Amino acid sequence: MNALGFSRARNANRKRFLMALALLLSVTSLAPVANASPVTIRLWHSYRGGEQQALDESVKRFEAAHPDIRVESLANPYESFASKLSTAIPNDNGPDLFIFADDRLGGWAKTGIVAPLDGKVGAAKWASFLPQTVKPLSFDGHIWGLPLAFKTLALFYNTALVKAPPKTTDELVRLAQSRTGSGSFGLAYTADNFFNHAPWYLGFGGVLFYPDGRVGLSSPGAIQSFAFVQDLSRRGILPKEPDDATVTRLFNQGHAAMVIDGPWFAAEIDRSIHYAVAPLPVVSATGKPASPFLNDEAVYVSAKALHPREALLLAEYLAGTESALIRAAVGRQVVASKAAWTDPRLQHDLFLNAFRQQAETAVPIPKRSEMLDVWEAGKLALKMVLRGSTPKAAALAAEHRFYAINPLSAPAKSPLPYLFLLFGLALGILALVIRWLAGVARRGEGKRFRLGWSWAAPAMIATFILIFVPFAIGLGLSFFRHHEGHFIFIGWANFGDILGQHRFRLTEPLSFYYSLVVTVAWTVVNLAIHVTLGLGLALLLNKPTLKLKAVYRVLLIIPWAVPNYITALLWKGMFHEQFGAINAMLKLLGLHPVAWFSSFGTAFFADVCTNAWLGFPFMMVVCLGALQSIPRDLYEAAEVDGAGAWAQFRHVTLPLLQPALIPAVLLGMVWTFNAFNVIYLVSGGAPDNRTDILIAEAYRWAFQRQEQFGYAAAYAALIFVILLGWSVVSQRIARRAEAVR
Amino acid sequence: MASVELEKVRKSFGDAHIVKGVSLSVATGEFLVLVGPSGCGKSTCLRMIAGLEEITSGDIRIDGQRVNDLAPRDRDIGMVFQSYALYPHMTVKENLAFGLTLRKVPKTEIDARVNEAAKMLEIEPLLARRPKELSGGQRQRVAIGRSIVRRPQVFLFDEPLSNLDAALRVQMRAEILSLHRRLGTTMVYVTHDQVEAMTLATRIAVLNEGVLQQVGPPAELFHHPANRFVAGFIGSPSMNFFDGVVAHGAFESNGLTVALPVGVQGLAEGTPLTLGIRPHDVTLGEGGAMGGIQVVESMGWEAFLHVQIAAGRVVARVEGALAQSKSGDRVSVKIDSARIHLFDADGRTLVSPQDAGERGLSARASA
Numbered sequence A: 001m002n003a004l005g006f007s008r009a010r011n012a013n014r015k016r017f018l019m020a021l022a023l024l025l026s027v028t029s030l031a032p033v034a035n036a037s038p039v040t041i042r043l044w045h046s047y048r049g050g051e052q053q054a055l056d057e058s059v060k061r062f063e064a065a066h067p068d069i070r071v072e073s074l075a076n077p078y079e080s081f082a083s084k085l086s087t088a089i090p091n092d093n094g095p096d097l098f099i100f101a102d103d104r105l106g107g108w109a110k111t112g113i114v115a116p117l118d119g120k121v122g123a124a125k126w127a128s129f130l131p132q133t134v135k136p137l138s139f140d141g142h143i144w145g146l147p148l149a150f151k152t153l154a155l156f157y158n159t160a161l162v163k164a165p166p167k168t169t170d171e172l173v174r175l176a177q178s179r180t181g182s183g184s185f186g187l188a189y190t191a192d193n194f195f196n197h198a199p200w201y202l203g204f205g206g207v208l209f210y211p212d213g214r215v216g217l218s219s220p221g222a223i224q225s226f227a228f229v230q231d232l233s234r235r236g237i238l239p240k241e242p243d244d245a246t247v248t249r250l251f252n253q254g255h256a257a258m259v260i261d262g263p264w265f266a267a268e269i270d271r272s273i274h275y276a277v278a279p280l281p282v283v284s285a286t287g288k289p290a291s292p293f294l295n296d297e298a299v300y301v302s303a304k305a306l307h308p309r310e311a312l313l314l315a316e317y318l319a320g321t322e323s324a325l326i327r328a329a330v331g332r333q334v335v336a337s338k339a340a341w342t343d344p345r346l347q348h349d350l351f352l353n354a355f356r357q358q359a360e361t362a363v364p365i366p367k368r369s370e371m372l373d374v375w376e377a378g379k380l381a382l383k384m385v386l387r388g389s390t391p392k393a394a395a396l397a398a399e400h401r402f403y404a405i406n407p408l409s410a411p412a413k414s415p416l417p418y419l420f421l422l423f424g425l426a427l428g429i430l431a432l433v434i435r436w437l438a439g440v441a442r443r444g445e446g447k448r449f450r451l452g453w454s455w456a457a458p459a460m461i462a463t464f465i466l467i468f469v470p471f472a473i474g475l476g477l478s479f480f481r482h483h484e485g486h487f488i489f490i491g492w493a494n495f496g497d498i499l500g501q502h503r504f505r506l507t508e509p510l511s512f513y514y515s516l517v518v519t520v521a522w523t524v525v526n527l528a529i530h531v532t533l534g535l536g537l538a539l540l541l542n543k544p545t546l547k548l549k550a551v552y553r554v555l556l557i558i559p560w561a562v563p564n565y566i567t568a569l570l571w572k573g574m575f576h577e578q579f580g581a582i583n584a585m586l587k588l589l590g591l592h593p594v595a596w597f598s599s600f601g602t603a604f605f606a607d608v609c610t611n612a613w614l615g616f617p618f619m620m621v622v623c624l625g626a627l628q629s630i631p632r633d634l635y636e637a638a639e640v641d642g643a644g645a646w647a648q649f650r651h652v653t654l655p656l657l658q659p660a661l662i663p664a665v666l667l668g669m670v671w672t673f674n675a676f677n678v679i680y681l682v683s684g685g686a687p688d689n690r691t692d693i694l695i696a697e698a699y700r701w702a703f704q705r706q707e708q709f710g711y712a713a714a715y716a717a718l719i720f721v722i723l724l725g726w727s728v729v730s731q732r733i734a735r736r737a738e739a740v741r
Numbered sequence B: 001m002a003s004v005e006l007e008k009v010r011k012s013f014g015d016a017h018i019v020k021g022v023s024l025s026v027a028t029g030e031f032l033v034l035v036g037p038s039g040c041g042k043s044t045c046l047r048m049i050a051g052l053e054e055i056t057s058g059d060i061r062i063d064g065q066r067v068n069d070l071a072p073r074d075r076d077i078g079m080v081f082q083s084y085a086l087y088p089h090m091t092v093k094e095n096l097a098f099g100l101t102l103r104k105v106p107k108t109e110i111d112a113r114v115n116e117a118a119k120m121l122e123i124e125p126l127l128a129r130r131p132k133e134l135s136g137g138q139r140q141r142v143a144i145g146r147s148i149v150r151r152p153q154v155f156l157f158d159e160p161l162s163n164l165d166a167a168l169r170v171q172m173r174a175e176i177l178s179l180h181r182r183l184g185t186t187m188v189y190v191t192h193d194q195v196e197a198m199t200l201a202t203r204i205a206v207l208n209e210g211v212l213q214q215v216g217p218p219a220e221l222f223h224h225p226a227n228r229f230v231a232g233f234i235g236s237p238s239m240n241f242f243d244g245v246v247a248h249g250a251f252e253s254n255g256l257t258v259a260l261p262v263g264v265q266g267l268a269e270g271t272p273l274t275l276g277i278r279p280h281d282v283t284l285g286e287g288g289a290m291g292g293i294q295v296v297e298s299m300g301w302e303a304f305l306h307v308q309i310a311a312g313r314v315v316a317r318v319e320g321a322l323a324q325s326k327s328g329d330r331v332s333v334k335i336d337s338a339r340i341h342l343f344d345a346d347g348r349t350l351v352s353p354q355d356a357g358e359r360g361l362s363a364r365a366s367a
């Protein structure tokens, strides 16, 4: 698992909902009773597979050695782990200790989520770790965690294709070039991911942040590194539009000589491939080693731990030699304990040693929250150079993007006036309810009333908890600014910024209005296609003379039955510039392959194709049902009246289809308006967020841009308002259509 | 206005032979009712005339022109469906005007014709409504109106009254008749209800299992049915039938003996025969076959008694004091050989009584 979280497709709303639920739980659940014997401490982590096994084994041994301590360990899904910690711990609902990488440490140290350990752990203990693994855990003059293991990128190579790994980038290019051709690539990695680009960026001397805090995305080294990647791509050494799955496939087929990836890649490699791992080469232009980021996994004691002493005991044990050896053997982790590396088993482990060696030149990820924005900005630059922009232009665009997505620094406001307003509103509603209840009592309908409500209550309570509460929290959130775990009330500032357009030009993809136009176009185009295709197919299927109707019907509903993310990924694959079926067909027809995701029009087209495929069966089913309910004698009457095929369609079929079709279209519009999956998975907003629809942008603000939850919630609220307005209008249209029947 | 001719028309749906060679000609201005039990192929015949169903073999001519290959809209016919088939999304006015609009008739003319039809059918106040806002009878009028505004040569009706209640049916029947009188257009009217057929038709055509049984004016079918099927189908309540043989020069069936009427006395002994007699020709009185009354269908002054005699069950129409009989009473049923129909083993009519006119005369003469 890549520690930097290429989060899978996830509905932004759903995530918000989980967060809301976490908040809710934090209010309601009780704190465990202290002084109970034995003491129970809670450990949270996000390990899976072998890593989790190793941890469980260590915990078991620890419990055996400390009969008075019980450990309750909980595995969390990685995607939501950080936000869960950020919200649970301040609310006294978090663990006593947890395992996480070092990249969030800055915020957590500042907001009192983790406790400093330097005073509590002796110097000898600190000296027992590889120094590179302790350094990233320092912040603000303290050390905050005990290092367990670390991850860095390194060079995997197929030993059948590469005898000796390259020592310099020049060698790398030469070697890779010689292994490139006829479907094979010298080097494969997801080059548009800034985490993977970091070794070149730092090796070419690129600056992440200048001392004055400015970002260095357009520093000379940065530009040189972008040019380097562009060169790799132009030479054909790198596959186009590489994603993790493609990289793995190429390597496992022997079509990629070298791959840049982390230790987790080992689990993906096919048994038939013989490979080895080596440190990344020295950058020939600068003589500096390519320096990947070092992802330090440490165990932290929560600042709000109920049993800090016991928690520290467990933390020290986990960071100790015995536990480290289990981690190395079972979890295949590159451990931080120096003593463990003196163990003969580790000394002879070439795989782990390669990463240990790479750690010598690896650097920690800067501990600033702005770093979160570098990922998106860096990715933008990489996508641009891979598409052919000049490195300079790409670097400047990245810099611009970095500042554009920096969180709003709106001043805190007093929520009092708003609370008064809310309070007044609540009072008003209460008064109405009381008046209504009094009326019920006066009319002597009490018994009927109680009976009725007791039946309705379960559904109403469920609706309230599952729909209304998260919705209200989401809405409330839009008046806050989230900063490192704290929510600051800022009134209407989020809305003002989104609608006021101070940050972006109207034509910029990050502008709300730009995304709105795209979203509306997206909705209209899709619906037009859905209806045309759906109605056309329904008319064909409804032909009384058609044979094998049932077979066609099942075949045509399949796109609907397949989970839509699978379909979306399939279509994305089909539109792949190098390996996609569509370009293969174009080539067969003697046409030029198209880089589908490099311009708005073609990327939008790819999204629309996918969504058309996903959406037409619904319309088809609706139309078919409606067609079958039109009595045959109406057509016969029309025939006798003198109507030909077209006139029958125009005067009988279409008007009688309307009552079924219009609600379906209105519903389809809402779905399409929020069709996050397709956009996120197919074009992913490419190029440069231009194909992002509103909901996708909301997702990015919340989860890819420094957790601007409030800003994203404001997006969601605006989407809600737009759809609410639309549904009011559409209700009216639907009712008019219904009147026809 | 035009004539309609069917010549050896057959219709099969796959292996199912539904219409088996029907030849029929409907004169210009005639009101022909096609009657038969349900499923006998009446609608299929009508739909073939309309062009909604292809003809398997044979010819159909309208106004002397062969129309086998003409589309419905080119046959110049109007059709009223059993379900009315009104366009639910159009107002009454639009429903009426639809055919004319499609034919690009000028708007003023359309309005004039729609208003004329609406006036004739008394649906003027309904013109702005939609079909779902109408009662069954009103819908029926609109359906008729829709076919008359186009002034077609032939009207086709497929059981137009079967969805209406009894009282309304009687009223609509009269209106359709007066409409026919007023327009004088040729009408082919399909129904399974012989009462409807009798009251409406200039001529009736009886269809059974895809075969035409008899064509003629209602009175002729009633008094001189061509075969046992027509005899049983026309008339209400149905004719009584007894299966028997010729024995000792008389009709004999399970204790019931009826002298053979003139004209059929030469039949050989043992010839199988069916005797038919209408309920109003059955009398009660001394010397008949004894039986118990099973059911009394009383209508006050008159009643239909269902009497079980040895030869079978017989329905008799009685009047006055006899109408007060109770079920369980024993009565003697008399069958007058002058009033019987006789059918041979194939159901063909051998003899029918003299028709009503002759009977009236003879009754007066005997008085």
Ligand SMILES: Nc1ncnc2c1ncn2[C@@H]1O[C@H](COP(=O)(O)OP(=O)(O)O)[C@@H](O)[C@H]1O
Residues within 6 Å of the ligand: B013, B016, B018, B036, B037, B038, B039, B040, B041, B042, B043, B044, B045
């Ligand atoms: N399209 C069809 N396919 C097969 N059989 C049909 C079709 N239309 C009618 N029939 C059959 O033909 C027979 C006569 O139908 P129809 O003419 O509607 O009878 P009715 O005399 O009651 O109007 C029925 O048995 C019916 O099932």
Ligand SMILES: [Mg+2]
Residues within 6 Å of the ligand: B042, B043, B044, B158, B159
């Ligand atoms: Mg019928």
